[in-house]
Amino acid sequence: MLDVCLLGTGGMMPLPHRWLTALMLRYNGKSILIDCGEGTQIALREKGWSPNPIDIICFTHFHADHISGLPGMLLTMGNAERTEPLLLIGPKGLNRVVSALRVIAPELPFAINCVEIEGNEQTFSFDGFRIDTFKVNHNVVCYGYSMQIDRAGRFDRERAEKLEIPMKYWGRLQKGETIEDGDRVLTPDMVLGGARKGLKVTYCTDTRPTDSILEHAKGSDLLILEGMYGEPDKVAKAKEHKHMTMYEAAKIAKNADVPELWLTHYSPSLTRPEEFIRDVRKIFPNTIAAKDGRSIEFNFKEE
Numbered sequence: 300m301l302d303v304c305l306l307g308t309g310g311m312m313p314l315p316h317r318w319l320t321a322l323m324l325r326y327n328g329k330s331i332l333i334d335c336g337e338g339t340q341i342a343l344r345e346k347g348w349s350p351n352p353i354d355i356i357c358f359t360h361f362h363a364d365h366i367s368g369l370p371g372m373l374l375t376m377g378n379a380e381r382t383e384p385l386l387l388i389g390p391k392g393l394n395r396v397v398s399a400l401r402v403i404a405p406e407l408p409f410a411i412n413c414v415e416i417e418g419n420e421q422t423f424s425f426d427g428f429r430i431d432t433f434k435v436n437h438n439v440v441c442y443g444y445s446m447q448i449d450r451a452g453r454f455d456r457e458r459a460e461k462l463e464i465p466m467k468y469w470g471r472l473q474k475g476e477t478i479e480d481g482d483r484v485l486t487p488d489m490v491l492g493g494a495r496k497g498l499k500v501t502y503c504t505d506t507r508p509t510d511s512i513l514e515h516a517k518g519s520d521l522l523i524l525e526g527m528y529g530e531p532d533k534v535a536k537a538k539e540h541k542h543m544t545m546y547e548a549a550k551i552a553k554n555a556d557v558p559e560l561w562l563t564h565y566s567p568s569l570t571r572p573e574e575f576i577r578d579v580r581k582i583f584p585n586t587i588a589a590k591d592g593r594s595i596e597f598n599f600k601e602e
Contacts, residue, residue, distance in 0.1 A: 301326045301448060301498050301597040303521065305589050306342035310504070310527055310542075310564040311364055318342045318591055319364045320564050322502050322523065324446055327427050333357045333444055333502055339368040340375060346592055351379045357430065358389035359504055360441035361396050369397070370404045377407040384410040388423060388430070390440040391415045416442055419511070433515050435506035438541045443503030445515050450497040450599055459490045498597050501557075504564040507538065508547050516555035520597055524548035526562030526588070529575030533566075545575055549582035561589040 302325040307318030319336025323343070330353045332339070343350055350372055358366055376385070387397060394413045401411075414423070419434040431445040459469060468478050468485055478485040501516045504525040516522050526545035528537050537544050545562055552560035560583055565572050572588040579586050587593070 301446075301500070302594065303500055303597070304346055304348070304592065304594040305523065305561060305563055306339055306346065306591065307336055308563040308565060308589055308591050308593075309336070309364070310525070310566055312567050313338050314567060314570075316591070317565070319368070320504060321368070323348065324500065326446075326448060328352075329354045329425070329428075331355045331357065331430070331446065334359055334365040334504075335368040335372055336364045337367045340372055342591060346594075349379075350375050351381050353385070354383075355386045355388065355425075355430075357432075357444055358387070358393065359443065360390060360437060360439050361392065362439065362505070365505070366396065366400070370400045373401070373404045373407055373411075376409065377404070381409045384412055387411060387413045388432070389413075389415065390442060391417075392440075431515060433511040435503060435511060436509050436541060437505045437507075441505050443501065443506070443512055443515060445499060445501040445519065448498040450495045453491070453495065455490055462489060464490060496600065498599065500597075505541070506543060507541050508543060508551055513551055513555055516551060516557055519555070519557050521559055521561065521595065522552050522555065522557040523561045523563055523589075524551060525564035526572065526579075527564055527566050527569075529565075529569055529572055529579070545572070545579045545586075545588075546582060549579045549586055552583040552586065558585065560586045561593065562586065563589050 304323045306321040306323055309317040309319045313319050318338035320334045321336055321339040322333040324331045332353050335356060393415045397413055416432050421432050423430045428448045432442045435441050435443050464485055471478060472487050472490050475487050499519045500521045501519040502523045503512050525543050526548050527542035528544045576588045
């Protein structure tokens with residue numbers, strides 16, 4: 300099961316009913332936070348989730364509305380007596396930025412490991428899932444993220460019995476292990492069918508439309524993109540500041556053939572994003588003008 304919650308949907312500055320950008324994903328006991336704008340801790344509390352179990356924090360870029368909530372988040376984790384290391388992933392300069400922010404959070408009871416993304420794309424693999432990063436087009440270095448959970452093929456008991464593979468190895472082979480059994484090497488492909496569809500969520504803000512977004516969005520169960528502006532006369536402003544309009548996000552969703560699009564990262568001037576959703580849906584019908592706290596739970600589909 301994969302839980303997804305859009306904690307904050309605001310860009311530039313928080314509003315009374317809209318926190319700054321943050322997305323939380325939870326899978327198999329792991330919690331991954333993407334961006335940590337001001338107010339993220341409050342958004343977490345409103346959701347009923349705790350910041351202490353967060354294992355990984357990813358940053359799209361280093362503008363304040365995406366990272367200004369980090370020092371307070373670290374202090375809260377420390378006050379909860381966390382001891383497990385925390386992994387931070389972000390563009391080059393992450394070590395320098397985190398060190399500067401930690402001037403007000405200098406002593407923590409846990410280690411912080413910073414990993415800076417190299418090149419235009421990079422994949423980080425973890426136990427049971429991976430995070431793909433891809434560069435987009437903002438006025439500073441900025442990355443989008445896809446979280447993917449692969450799913451192995453169905454276990455074939457008949458094949459396992461025919462090959463006389465001891466039952467005690469079945470579970471390990473299903474988990475992807477390779478096993479030496481005397482003179483034989485047992486591999487997962489001996490007892491598993493073809494890979495089945497897993498789960499994928501793609502998230503991207505603060506960018507002009509790019510081919511990299513389209514390519515990484517393909518195959519996603521959910522696409523979350525910024526819809527900074529809904530007013531048709533704001534296209535020039537979006538281009539100048541390297542943001543996306545709702546309509547541009549909808550075109551990407553349409554071309555990527557995703558099931559659903561959530562819009563986020565609204566301009567403070569866009570107080571009622573839903574007012575523009577009818578025209579946006581003319582491009583991509585299953586578009587949601589997301590609000591803070593919007594959640595969804597994904598499960599593997601039975602085949």
